[in-house]
Amino acid sequence: SQQGEEDPQALSIQEGENATMNCSYKTSINNLQWYRQNSGRGLVHLILIRSNEREKHSGRLRVTLDTSKKSSSLLITASRAADTASYFCATNTGANSKLTFGKGITLSVRP
Amino acid sequence: DTGVSQDPRHKITKRGQNVTFRCDPISEHNRLYWYRQTLGQGPEFLTYFQNEAQLEKSRLLSDRFSAERPKGSFSTLEIQRTEQGDSAMYLCASSSWTGNTEAFFGQGTRLTVV
Numbered sequence: 001s002q003q004g005e006e007d008p009q010a011l012s013i014q015e016g017e018n019a020t021m022n023c024s025y026k027t028s029i030n031n032l033q034w035y036r037q038n039s040g041r042g043l044v045h046l047i048l049i050r051s052n053e054r055e056k057h058s059g060r061l062r063v064t065l066d067t068s069k070k071s072s073s074l075l076i077t078a079s080r081a082a083d084t085a086s087y088f089c090a091t092n093t094g095a096n097s098k099l100t101f102g103k104g105i106t107l108s109v110r111p
Numbered sequence: 112d113t114g115v116s117q118d119p120r121h122k123i124t125k126r127g128q129n130v131t132f133r134c135d136p137i138s139e140h141n142r143l144y145w146y147r148q149t150l151g152q153g154p155e156f157l158t159y160f161q162n163e164a165q166l167e168k169s170r171l172l173s174d175r176f177s178a179e180r181p182k183g184s185f186s187t188l189e190i191q192r193t194e195q196g197d198s199a200m201y202l203c204a205s206s207s208w209t210g211n212t213e214a215f216f217g218q219g220t221r222l223t224v225v
Binding site for chain 2: 029031033035040041043045048050088090091092095096097098099100101102103104
């Protein structure tokens with residue numbers, strides 16, 4: 001079963017605009033990770049936020065975590081055409097730290 | 112620093128044949144995971160190894176599937192008597208022993224059963 005649910009399912013923006021993607025989950029987590037996947041390729045790790053953290057930054061990425069609402073958001077600032085991809089949130093749970101993914105968000109950045 | 116490596120990248124097989132995939136994790140990582148991803152879906156957990164011990168298996172892992180990590184380094188995933196429903200991307204990931212860290216994925220093996 002998939003714990004994470006991303007929102008929206010698809011997002012189309014103009015180059016230079018910001019993209020905000022949301023993720024909700026159901027159970028308590030160790031951490032939450034965001035990944036990018038280009039068509040037919042593997043997953044590229046973007047950023048990890050632990051359950052005791054509220055916000056993290058990495059380059060043009062900003063992720064927030066609200067454990068009381070069981071939700072996270074990923075902001076990509078000043079988007080580029082190369083950001084076009086599918087984005088997944090994944091929750092790390094349990095002693096084995098397995099990841100549970102949502103269905104993903106398809107981001108299209110128009111040049 | 113080499114990342115997670117998977118081989119082959121693509122595999123086309125006839126229904127009923129056996130296939131085996133290999134994953135080489137990041138060398139210092141003792142945790143290794145297999146996931147399966149079908150079109151339009153996120154990856155789904157299949158199984159987890161800590162060193163050579165297989166500690167968790169998903170219900171998705173039918174008895175036609177077997178995974179090994181014999182020396183705690185590389186891992187193999189074998190599917191026996193493949194079915195068309197096995198067509199998917201098989202992804203391997205590794206992470207360090209602490210668990211509460213990033214998991215890094217390989218490029219995956221795309222399996223097509225015809």
